[in-house]
Amino acid sequence: MARHCGVMAAPLARRAADGARRVCSAAAQRPWKLFGAMCLLRLPRITQPLEKEEEEVAALMEQIELEKSHYSDHEIRKLEEEEQLRRKKESLYDEDEARGKTVIMAQDLEEKWEQKFLHFKAAPRITEADKSNDRKSLSRKLDSNLMLLVKQKIGNQDLWLLPQVEWQPGETLRSTAERAMAMFLGDHVQAKVLGNAPYGIYKYKFPRAIRTENNVGAKVFFFKAYLQSSDVPQTELKADYLWVTKKELGDYLKLEYLKKVNRFLLDL
Amino acid sequence: MMAAVPKVLCSEKGVLLRQVFALSRFLSHDLVSYRAATARENRLCAAGDAFLGCHRSYRSRPTHGIGRFKYLLPKEVPKRKKEKVQMKEISTGTEYQYGDINIQMTSYDLCLVEHFAQYVHRLCNRLSIRVNESYAMPTKTNEVLFLEERGSKMQLDAVLTTHQRVIQIRGLSSTFAPILLEVIQSNQPEGVHLLMKQHTEADFKSRLKSRPELEELLAEIS
Numbered sequence: 001m002a003r004h005c006g007v008m009a010a011p012l013a014r015r016a017a018d019g020a021r022r023v024c025s026a027a028a029q030r031p032w033k034l035f036g037a038m039c040l041l042r043l044p045r046i047t048q049p050l051e052k053e054e055e056e057v058a059a060l061m062e063q064i065e066l067e068k069s070h071y072s073d074h075e076i077r078k079l080e081e082e083e084q085l086r087r088k089k090e091s092l093y094d095e096d097e098a099r100g101k102t103v104i105m106a107q108d109l110e111e112k113w114e115q116k117f118l119h120f121k122a123a124p125r126i127t128e129a130d131k132s133n134d135r136k137s138l139s140r141k142l143d144s145n146l147m148l149l150v151k152q153k154i155g156n157q158d159l160w161l162l163p164q165v166e167w168q169p170g171e172t173l174r175s176t177a178e179r180a181m182a183m184f185l186g187d188h189v190q191a192k193v194l195g196n197a198p199y200g201i202y203k204y205k206f207p208r209a210i211r212t213e214n215n216v217g218a219k220v221f222f223f224k225a226y227l228q229s230s231d232v233p234q235t236e237l238k239a240d241y242l243w244v245t246k247k248e249l250g251d252y253l254k255l256e257y258l259k260k261v262n263r264f265l266l267d268l
Numbered sequence: 269m270m271a272a273v274p275k276v277l278c279s280e281k282g283v284l285l286r287q288v289f290a291l292s293r294f295l296s297h298d299l300v301s302y303r304a305a306t307a308r309e310n311r312l313c314a315a316g317d318a319f320l321g322c323h324r325s326y327r328s329r330p331t332h333g334i335g336r337f338k339y340l341l342p343k344e345v346p347k348r349k350k351e352k353v354q355m356k357e358i359s360t361g362t363e364y365q366y367g368d369i370n371i372q373m374t375s376y377d378l379c380l381v382e383h384f385a386q387y388v389h390r391l392c393n394r395l396s397i398r399v400n401e402s403y404a405m406p407t408k409t410n411e412v413l414f415l416e417e418r419g420s421k422m423q424l425d426a427v428l429t430t431h432q433r434v435i436q437i438r439g440l441s442s443t444f445a446p447i448l449l450e451v452i453q454s455n456q457p458e459g460v461h462l463l464m465k466q467h468t469e470a471d472f473k474s475r476l477k478s479r480p481e482l483e484e485l486l487a488e489i490s
Binding site: 044 | 442443445446449450451453454457458
């Protein structure tokens with residue numbers, strides 16, 4: 001056991017995970033099975049819509065700013081040209097005519113910009129995946145974090161979990177989590193793991209029937225990663241996978257597990 | 269006897285005091301008259317009470333130089349104009365720490381990036397992360413020209429200004445760094461680019477202006 005500790009300490013070059021060291025010593029006293037799980041997050045693409053009060057405040061502030069602000073160059077030019085037009089209509093001013101014809105009027109510029117704006121089409125905020133509630137697609141809730149859940153067989157039960165895989169002696173817990181991710185999503189998934197320290201831990205004891213002296217229970221260490229690429233190729237090995245938000249986790253995870261997972265999930 | 273002595277002392281003292289008072293009164297009267305003669309606007313002095321308002325300490329007054337304290341402080345070394353090179357902390361120990369980290373926020377919108385920089389600064393203060401510096405890089409102005417080729421070549425101009433704010437942090441522990449990054453990222457507004465990188469000398473030098481004449485002279489000498 002001490003030998004294993006030594007081998008594990010070497011790869012933890014500059015940033016040590018205290019959790020891993022503690023686990024190493026605990027394993028010597030009470031053997032737990034170790035798992036590394038990966039919480040893969042797809043970052044939000046658009047901002048969340050404003051609340052009613054926020055919108056009201058924003059509108060009020062904009063109005064205040066508009067009323068307090070000075071005229072911009074364009075607006076001054078526009079006002080001057082309107083003045084000139086008005087004077088031309090009332091009494092014929094020939095001196096300004098020659099100048100006025102060669103220069104583009106500010107009003108024309110504005111109309112041109114309006115036309116351009118009308119041509120522009122923004123992408124929809126609520127995609128079709130939202131409407132159909134397709135939980136397998138990545139383009140669902142664009143304004144919140146999406147997490148990967150897979151169905152795994154633990155013991156003799158099929159449970160929805162964050163992808164996890166057992167720790168092999170001689171590798172860091174972070175690489176275990178990366179291996180779990182690679183197992184479910186393929187090797188070439190572009191994810192950026194945040195830090196070497198685990199974000200959370202969930203430990204449970206096996207039911208009395210299976211429990212032995214050397215096999216009390218299991219500890220699952222959670223790591224977080226951000227999905228860099230916008231789309232994951234559909235080469236998922238296990239068929240049952242889902243991308244869910246934090247609120248929808250309750251539909252799938254068990255209560256104790258959910259409590260531990262919710263502790264490290266940041267959902268603003 | 270005992271009773272008599274104190275009386276004597278008292279009386280003496282009284283006499284002394286009275287004498288002093290009279291003397292001071294005499295002096296102040298002088299002062300008052302002098303001041304009244306020179307400055308008619310000084311109503312306070314002319315009001316009747318001789319001591320109101322005439323608290324200027326002359327060199328003859330015992331309170332002259334009462335507010336002096338600079339001579340008590342240690343001598344200040346005159347500041348050199350030359351900028352010193354920055355220091356960097358090397359990560360050691362079990363609690364691994366990053367050295368100087370720059371959080372750079374760039375955007376086209378000035379108010380947005382400034383408010384975001386303020387938010388990040390306050391967040392670091394609240395989380396007791398030491399903020400070394402918080403500065404702004406000079407704004408870059410870009411002119412966007414459209415060349416439309418429909419008969420007559422027209423050029424539509426748009427002027428874009430890019431603003432950058434930098435916050436320098438020291439002593440971020442490696443266990444906390446990903447959490448901070450996550451919090452900042454989830455609060456990032458639209459249109460603001462975020463970049464966290466280690467502080468290097470090149471970053472420091474980019475803030476300083478280059479002096480071409482000085483460089484020319486140096487090149488001529490060497």
